[in-house]
Amino acid sequence: MENKYSTLQTIYGLVRNEADPTAVIMHTGEIIIHQHFPWNEIGQHLNELQGEGLILIKQLNTAVVYITEKGLRFCMEHRQIEQAA
Numbered sequence: 450m451e452n453k454y455s456t457l458q459t460i461y462g463l464v465r466n467e468a469d470p471t472a473v474i475m476h477t478g479e480i481i482i483h484q485h486f487p488w489n490e491i492g493q494h495l496n497e498l499q500g501e502g503l504i505l506i507k508q509l510n511t512a513v514v515y516i517t518e519k520g521l522r523f524c525m526e527h528r529q530i531e532q533a534a
Contacts, residue, residue, distance in 0.1 A: 452486060453494035454527065457503055459483045460516050461524035470521055475514040 459480060464470040477495070484491055495514060498504045503520035507513050516524075 452490065453497050454523075456480065456484060456486070456491055456494040457498055457516075457520060458524055458527075460504065460514065461521065464516055465521075465524075470516055471518060473515070475516075477512050477514060480514065 460475060461470075463475060463479060463483065464473040467473050477491075480495075481488055481491055486494070495504065495506060498520070499506050501519075503517060503523055505515040505517055507515070
């Protein structure tokens with residue numbers, strides 16, 4: 450799995466048990482502490498994932514990240530594939 454999708458799986462893992470995962474505000478710091486990649490690489494992952502429509506980045510007081518419906522579907526589909534392997 451590409452590293453950017455590992456970052457997406459991290460986001461998914463943090464929001465998957467919420468009533469509405471796409472409404473959860475994720476601060477970038479929360480993502481950073483759950484990843485093993487340098488910040489500049491995580492920033493690149495986030496930009497690429499947004500380009501694919503898998504997350505949404507909004508600039509509020511700080512940048513916040515939302516997983517999209519498409520991102521949720523991607524994670525759920527790939528999680529099943531990984532579990533079957």
